[in-house]
Amino acid sequence: MAKVAFLGLGVMGYPMAGHLVAAGHEVCVYNRTTAKAEKWAAEFGGRFATTPREAAQGCEFVMSCVGNDDDLRAVCLGDDGAFSGMSAGSVFVDHTTVSAKVTRELYAAAKDLGISFVDAPISGGQAGAENGILSVMCGGDEDAYAHAEPVIDAYARTCRRLGESGSGQLTKMVNQICIAGLVQGLAEGLHFAEKAGLDGRAVVDVISGGAAGSWQMLNRYETMIDDEFEHGFAVDWMRKDLGICLDTADENGASLPVTALVDQFYKDVQKLGGARWDTSSLIKRLRAMG
Template sequence: MARVAFLGLGVMGFPMAGHLAAAGHEVTVWNRTAAKATAWAQKHGGRAAATAREAAQGAEFVMCCVGNDDDLRAVCLGPDGAFAGMEKGAVFVDHTTVSAAVTRELASIAGDSGFGFVDAPVSGGQAGAENGQLSVMCGGAPGDYARAEPVIAAYAKICRLMGPSGAGQLTKMCNQIAIAGLVQGLSESLHFAEKAGLSIPEVVEVISQGAAGSWQMQNRYQTMAENRFDFGFAVDWMRKDLGICLATANENGASLPVTALVDQFYKDVQGMGGGRWDTSSLIARLRR
């Protein structure tokens, strides 16, 4: 069992940190809104720290799950940042979905300071975090990953080292690119079924058993049909992620025409007031 700090207790981080405590690790948590850290400690029996630096002090592993590049820098750097409290030989594990550029920047600083850095974005949404069934894609030095993987296992269905620093984030971009096109296709399929006067449950029962089947179809078709979009990953966050994908594609020369189009469709959903709706809300745009 390890001494672990967890920074960021949102809809993903709160249950992920809980799995670490349930696995027997000694967990200290920190959150920008202190009340969340206090609530977590009361529920799981760990300790709440006043700053990221305090949480990181004495920890063998510091896990982090915040919002974006700027949030991550703020949590890591500065006099109250986690890096200021980390000991040589510790490993920082970043579960935030951010750019590969900020990952490499912070990994370099970590290396110069004598501790490891593993970028480890996750897929599986809130349900995956709550059930301890996340897919974790990692980048970093093999030795740092090998040490961190047994700790990450507390909430992972699968965890893989994809390459050097930044490779985890690049893999997460592949994940978001695939989801964007898939959800748009599913939205159009269900919308077409509605317009054709077909029974959506019956359509899905048949086509989900063939090549059209997907996790999104099995888990979201009913709520999409009912116009309910309060399940999981928000449109605002998806647009943040797709922005990272498109910016990286401009750098590496990848062509992402469908991703760029779906990003604009999500912009339309935001314009409808759906920034906090989940990503399956693309169908609402078609129903306008």
């Protein structure tokens, strides 16, 4: 069992850190809002710290799950950053969805300090985090990944190294690109069923076991039919992720016309007041159009 720090206790990080305790690891958490770290410590029996540096001191592994590139830099760098508290030979594992650019930047900064850095973005949503069945896609040095993988296993169903630093983030971009198209297709299909006077639940019951079936269909069709979106992965976060995808496509020459279109559809959802609605709220946009 290992001494582990976990930085960031959002809807994903909070249960992930709890799974580390359940697996027998000694865990110290940090959160920008200290009250949430105190609550987590009271619930799971771990410790909390008031700075990333304090949380990281003496730990073999430091995990993070924060908001964006700037948030990640903030918890890693500076006098109060985790890197300043980590010892040579320790491993930083980042579960945030960020750009491959910041990942490689921090990988290099960590390497200069004798620290390993593994980019390990996650997929599976809040339910996956709570149930410890996330998909984890990793990039970084082979030996660092091999060292960290047994710890990551506490909340993963699937964990795999895809290549050198940044490969995990690039794989997460593929994940988000695929989801964008799937959700828009599902929204259009259910909207069409409504307009055609069909029973949407009966339709999904028939088609979900065939070629049209997907995780999105199985897990989101009922709430989409019921016009309920106060759950799941927020539109604001999806637009952040798709922005990363589109910026990276500009750099590597990939063509993402559907992704760019769906990103604009999500912008429409934001204008409807749905910034914090689940990503399946694309159907709300279609209903608003009549």
